[in-house]
Amino acid sequence: MPDEICATFSVHRLSILAPDGTVDEALMPPLSEGDVRRLYELMVLARTFDQRAVALQREGRLGTYPPSLGQEAAQVGSAFALQPDDWLFPSFREMGVQLTVGYPIHQILQYWAGDERGQQAPPSLNIFPICISVGTHIPHAVGAALAARYRHDPLAVAVWFGDGATSKGDFHEGFNMAGVFRLPLVFICQNNQWAISVPLSGQTAAATLAQKALAYGFEGVQVDGNDVFAVYRATRDALLKARSGGGPTFIECLTYRVADHTTSDDAGRYRSADEVAAWSALDPLLRLERYMERCGFWNEAYASETRQKALADIDAAIVTMEAVGAPDPDDMFVHALSLPGQRQAGQRKGV
Amino acid sequence: MARLTMVQAINQALSQEMARDERVVLLGEDVGRDGGVFRVSEGLLERFGAERVIDTPLSESGIVGAAIGMAAYGLRPVAEIQFMGFIYAALDQLYTHAARLRTRSRGRFTCPLVVRAPYGAGIKAPEMHEESSEALLCHLPGIKVVVPSGPYSAKGLLLAAIRDPDPVVFLEPTRLYRMLREEVPEGDYTIPLGVARIVQPGRDVTVVAWGSMLERVLKTETPHSVELIDPQTLTPFDWDTLLASVRKTGRLVIVHEAVKSGGLGAEIAATVAEEAILQLRAPVLRVTAPDVVLPLPKLIDSYLPTTGKIRTAIDDVMRY
Ligand SMILES: Cc1ncc(C[n+]2csc(CCOP(=O)(O)OP(=O)(O)O)c2C)c(N)n1
Numbered sequence: 003m004p005d006e007i008c009a010t011f012s013v014h015r016l017s018i019l020a021p022d023g024t025v026d027e028a029l030m031p032p033l034s035e036g037d038v039r040r041l042y043e044l045m046v047l048a049r050t051f052d053q054r055a056v057a058l059q060r061e062g063r064l065g066t067y068p069p070s071l072g073q074e075a076a077q078v079g080s081a082f083a084l085q086p087d088d089w090l091f092p093s094f095r096e097m098g099v100q101l102t103v104g105y106p107i108h109q110i111l112q113y114w115a116g117d118e119r120g121q122q123a124p125p126s127l128n129i130f131p132i133c134i135s136v137g138t139h140i141p142h143a144v145g146a147a148l149a150a151r152y153r154h155d156p157l158a159v160a161v162w163f164g165d166g167a168t169s170k171g172d173f174h175e176g177f178n179m180a181g182v183f184r185l186p187l188v189f190i191c192q193n194n195q196w197a198i199s200v201p202l203s204g205q206t207a208a209a210t211l212a213q214k215a216l217a218y219g220f221e222g223v224q225v226d227g228n229d230v231f232a233v234y235r236a237t238r239d240a241l242l243k244a245r246s247g248g249g250p251t252f253i254e255c256l257t258y259r260v261a262d263h264t265t266s267d268d269a270g271r272y273r274s275a276d277e278v279a280a281w282s283a284l285d286p287l288l289r290l291e292r293y294m295e296r297c298g299f300w301n302e303a304y305a306s307e308t309r310q311k312a313l314a315d316i317d318a319a320i321v322t323m324e325a326v327g328a329p330d331p332d333d334m335f336v337h338a339l340s341l342p343g344q345r346q347a348g349q350r351k352g353v
Numbered sequence: 354m355a356r357l358t359m360v361q362a363i364n365q366a367l368s369q370e371m372a373r374d375e376r377v378v379l380l381g382e383d384v385g386r387d388g389g390v391f392r393v394s395e396g397l398l399e400r401f402g403a404e405r406v407i408d409t410p411l412s413e414s415g416i417v418g419a420a421i422g423m424a425a426y427g428l429r430p431v432a433e434i435q436f437m438g439f440i441y442a443a444l445d446q447l448y449t450h451a452a453r454l455r456t457r458s459r460g461r462f463t464c465p466l467v468v469r470a471p472y473g474a475g476i477k478a479p480e481m482h483e484e485s486s487e488a489l490l491c492h493l494p495g496i497k498v499v500v501p502s503g504p505y506s507a508k509g510l511l512l513a514a515i516r517d518p519d520p521v522v523f524l525e526p527t528r529l530y531r532m533l534r535e536e537v538p539e540g541d542y543t544i545p546l547g548v549a550r551i552v553q554p555g556r557d558v559t560v561v562a563w564g565s566m567l568e569r570v571l572k573t574e575t576p577h578s579v580e581l582i583d584p585q586t587l588t589p590f591d592w593d594t595l596l597a598s599v600r601k602t603g604r605l606v607i608v609h610e611a612v613k614s615g616g617l618g619a620e621i622a623a624t625v626a627e628e629a630i631l632q633l634r635a636p637v638l639r640v641t642a643p644d645v646v647l648p649l650p651k652l653i654d655s656y657l658p659t660t661g662k663i664r665t666a667i668d669d670v671m672r673y
């Protein structure tokens with residue numbers, strides 16, 4: 003009766019763009035100068051949106067809002083790899099994903115201002131309403147992937163969630179089913195090190211989150227989540243694999259939630275300023291700027307022009323959002339069911 | 354017309370609907386190779402293949418969650434939860450997502466799925482296999498809850514449920530699965546959701562009961578003229594039919610096998626108090642299980658409403 007090793011596993015971490023702006027050319031994905039500019043402009047848009055949203059919340063024009071500062075590369079880089087027909091299941095902090103795929107900016111704001119109509123995705127986008135109940139959307143992505151395969155649609159499904167979500171049962175159930183059915187699915191974890199006040203070490207005793215995929219029989223990779231090229235490349239490869247029948251992939255993006263959990267939170271209660279400063283030095287946008295500057299297509303003028311353009315788009319969206327006006331009370335009933343029941347019909351007359 | 358059991362009627366409905374509509378797919382634990390633990394889906398894997406009859410891992414939340422994604426994508430999934438006692442892990446998916454996807458996406462995504470679950474007591478099954486927690490689901494706007502009370506209604510209601518644009522939980526009373534046979538038309542027919550059935554007209558007292566309790570009321574011998582109502586759909590409830598009956602008879606007895614507190618009977622009684630109290634001649638009475646955890650089979654007869662308890666309740670309201 004030998005005691006032998008019956009399986010061994012390893013987890014890879016991909017990084018391409020160093021904090022000083024140099025890249026590993028051998029690993030660099032094929033991106034044109036135009037693509038890189040677009041990635042940069044989207045990351046600036048995401049950051050500018052975030053700053054404006056926090057300010058609007060402080061002015062009482064938005065409700066509670068979860069900032070995504072510092073996660074721009076992990077969000078924009080992953081969403082940038084998608085094809086228009088792909089199905090997307092974002093969590094609540096994925097404004098960078100929404101902005102990258104062209105979700106109307108005024109609707110993102112409208113939602114955070116407390117108007118459900120902001121969640122109505124345009125017909126051209128297969129993007130689910132953001133998931134508030136942490137991790138519970140992971141099985142929905144599994145179902146969409148099952149349906150896509152049944153229909154022989156040559157597309158992939160992507161789902162985003164945080165490190166906290168990896169402790170949920172639905173993470174396990176979704177991963178397990180995706181592995182069993184070898185689905186065209188890409189799981190993208192924004193490991194921003196915190197779930198409100200609980201650090202990663204309070205979430206799991208595992209050395210990486212990526213390794214969790216191995217237990218479900220598919221590949222898990224870690225990427226430097228502040229490195230937009232690594233995130234893009236890992237997502238692109240995973241999507242290609244998904245579309246060609248190679249099954250699911252789990253991508254753990256190592257990043258950091260630089261701001262508070264939400265505008266109602268004070269992260270100073272549970273983490274040190276030193277930790278925040280150390281991560282801020284790894285800023286994803288700064289890094290990309292350094293790379294572009296080295297390549298000769300970034301300078302202060304371009305940066306300020308990009309910021310101005312982002313601000314103008316967001317300000318126009320704020321005007322649109324605030325011009326829409328409050329929903330009619332009847333709106334609560336409109337989509338309650340396909341047809342209201344007897345009681346709902348009566349209640350509807352009374353509002 | 355063949356005389357079928359409820360299991361056969363449901364199997365026929367599933368089979369015919371899958372043949373008619375390629376969007377219909379089944380998923381659940383043991384639904385394929387095994388044909389379901391009650392054999393409800395027997396033969397469907399052979400007929401429709403593993404792409405449409407999906408044996409899933411043991412994963413209640415995953416099954417309902419996946420069904421939500423499939424429904425939003427454009428399929429018509431029929432998910433099975435093997436027993437209602439195991440639906441609790443999937444309540445999160447039903448409450449948090451299935452019930453609100455239409456609202457949250459402003460109609461961009463809908464959730465036309467059916468969750469089937471064997472339900473109710475009286476089959477000498479182990480613990481957790483005999484639950485009737487329909488009231489938990491009825492508290493949830495955005496979900497329809499349907500309970501057939503015989504083979505004929507099972508087929509017609511299930512076909513309507515699968516074709517319904519909203520999420521439907523379809524609770525199948527296990528005690529009735531093989532207990533009775535009824536004439537079930539071979540062809541296609543639906544029984545509309547949200548419409549109650551007057552099982553027998555009467556003058557003296559309205560009795561409302563669903564699922565396996567309906568059969569128990571029918572077996573109850575009473576000298577009084579009972580108008581028996583089977584709501585068929587518990588949400589949205591057909592209040593018009595119930596209230597018209599109560600206004601006529603002036604008396605109401607509600608029978609359900611779930612516990613009394615917070616049961617659907619409470620909602621029915623409250624509605625009658627709001628809408629028809631001036632036509633009532635007697636207090637509204639509920640015949641239900643007591644407020645205790647569902648016992649093992651040795652005590653089930655003391656737990657469930659019996660014909661004796663139903664008869665007593667009818668006699669009591671007739672004293673007024
Ligand atoms: C199921 C559930 N439990 C608790 C909450 C409250 N809550 C909102 S966000 C959050 C932390 C989530 O952490 P993580 O998954 O890492 O995402 P992040 O906030 O870091 O983006 C908690 C506990 C919730 N929304 N859903």
Ligand SMILES: [Mg+2]
Nearest residue numbers: 164165196197
């Ligand atoms: Mg986190």
